Amino acid sequence: MGKVRERKETGKLYLDFMFEGLRCREQTALPDTPANRKKCEALLQKVEAKILLGEFDYAEFFPGSKNLKKLAKAGALSCTGRAYNVMADADQEIDQSPLFPDFADLWLEENKIQWRASHLRNVESILESSLKPAFKNKRLTEITKANILAARNKLASRKGRAGNIQMAPKTINSHMAILRMILTEGAERYDFANPYRNIKPLKLRKVNIEPFSLDEVERITKYVRTDYQNYYLVRFYTGMRTGEIDGLKWEHVDFEKREILVRETLINGKTEYTKTDGSQREIPMFGPVYDALKAQHAATGKLSKFVFCNRLGEPLDHNNVTKRVWYPLLHALNLKKRRPYQTRHTAATLLLASGENPEWVARVLGHSSTEMLFKVYSRFIPNVTRMDGSAFERLIGSRSEDLEESENA
Incomplete structure (x- = not known):
């Protein structure tokens, strides 16, 4: 008995049946959907009924089939003189789905x-630069x-940011997610089998962090x-993201x-x-x-709504600050570029x-759970239970006292 099957490579249906002792497969242009399966099964029933009655004309049903030559050599063909393409009729019944760029x-x-x-x-950029051209x-x-x-x-063959030879797996995954x-x-x-099924994201490289020591800070x-x-x-002492600190306003x-209230980010x-x-x-x-922050308020509190701003009261341009202040400073101090x-x-x-509780640290940094902390910072996490910031206060406070004593000595 014949079967309607799906070709895994394309997601399209094909008929699989026996005729004159030979296995025959006839491909369709139909995606694997319940409606299309019913059409193909109905066609297969007609084929098998004709075969059973001894009236099946292969060329009548599949005039352009590659199997015709194979069947002709085997002497399994018969002709009725009237050829029509049943498969083409079935294909024409399928509604045309839109082009990918239009649907995107x-x-x-x-x-x-x-x-x-x-x-x-970001989504617009991914569509215009990657996905719409590809499809x-x-x-x-x-x-x-x-x-x-x-x-x-x-x-994967495209160049990544910051001079990387290849686009990072994380970036590729973000494109593919769209x-x-x-x-x-x-x-x-449009009722078709999603071709994206069973495609897994690329494995991400382990995050390599290079924190500064307290002496370097x-x-x-x-x-x-x-x-x-x-x-x-x-x-250094709050862990605020670049956009968060650059967009910090005095009202927060x-x-x-x-307390610093993180409510906005600058992009x-x-x-x-x-x-x-x-x-x-x-x-x-x-x-x-x-x-x-008290000292900063005295400097910019009346100049701008932004805590950290330029002379015009506008928020800092992080690219400009990085190139003109940050990297030159690291170079001058003979510190690794980071x-x-x-x-x-x-x-x-x-x-x-310093011994702070990881769950409390996660909240301070804005993580929804401690998963990221244990994944990225596991070697820095001691076995502690405090969660009030006191240990960190003592750490940086003691260093300040040591510095004052050394300067007064």
């Missing part, structure tokens, strides 16, 4: 209302698993330009409660909602942080090394 634009329009402006820009001439139902893997391999969402939505609307905050001392001191600095010169809901948090002003984000890793490792 529709998907974007329908979903952008729920995204932050920065995420929208520009293909309809949704024509995209195969092989096409998807080929597109992913092409992404493709997966589009195809999943398309498969649901003190050297940096001591020798940096005076107008940036408060900025880097707050970065509570001197009375000694492309504009403030918007934080990266995630978990990023919304309150950070205690540890001793040096409180003093630094991205400013390492200030966040430094805060995390100092908090953990």
